[in-house]
Amino acid sequence: MSVSQTMETEEDLPTCLHIKLYHPQQNRKGLYSLLPLGNRSKHSADDPFRLGRDTQACTFGLADIKVSRKLLALHAYRTPQSPDMLFTIQNLSQRGRLSVNSSALGYLERMDLPDKALIRFGEYEMLVIREPGEAKGSFEVEFEVLSVPPSRETCMWLPIKTPVMDTGSSVMSTFQPELRAYGPLETDETLMCHSG
Structure with a gap:
């Protein structure tokens, strides 16, 4: 194959992770001052996307001393059965608790990230929505701040049970x-x- 056949074309739409954050005291603090809010940023698919307090060790940082230096990592991957870029989430914090849609992750544990996931750590709620794309070598991330907790909007903290009427x-x-x-x-x- 020639080089031009293996390179991504500009028409390839990258997968985008929409990351929507909420913290109860976000109006008083500059918690999100290190994030490119409202702008999409491009990332290589072969490098983990890391979030934490340490901007040297992480892709993006949260300006909060209560957040772990390295909090979490998102790893992109593919399967032979699907053309979509998928992600796993890994807890990088030794002391911090991390949950994904009510499933707790211990230190260095990882799990597949659903297409829509509510991630909780400390007082933060982070809603991650995966928008599929065709690009194979990179993905994009877009940060947004929510005015209300995403758990209130999505009811994802409750187990979903459908009432059944017994006749x-x-x-x-x-x-x-x-x-x-x-x-x-x-x-x-x-x-x-x-x-x-």
């Missing part, structure tokens, strides 16, 4: 016709009361 229809058909007239009954109580 008793499958259980009721096994009872005598005079019992069916009473309507739905709790199956445990019914079986115990009418088993003798």
Whole structure:
């Protein structure tokens, strides 16, 4: 292959990670002064994207002494089954707690990053949304500050349970016709009361 066939073309749209941050005291502090808010920044896919307090060791920093020097890393990867660029998240903090959609990650533990993930550390909430693209060698990151916690907007901190109404229809058909007239009954109580 010639060099021109292996290079990305300018028409290739890169995958973009939209990172939306919230902290309850963000208006009083310059927490996000080290971030390029509202601007997309390009990153090589073969280098981990690191976030933490130390701007020498990390790609981007948070100006907060309560944040770990190295907090987290996002690693880009591909699979043979999919053309999409995917990501794993790794906890780089030895003391800080990090959770991804309610799953806790210990020090150096990593997991696949879902297309939409709520990441929590300290008092921070960070919503990461992956926008797929075709570029293979790089991806983009765009930071934004939210005025309300993303957990309030997305309800991602609660387990999703769909209420199911028990009509008793499958259980009721096994009872005598005079019992069916009473309507739905709790199956445990019914079986115990009418088993003798």
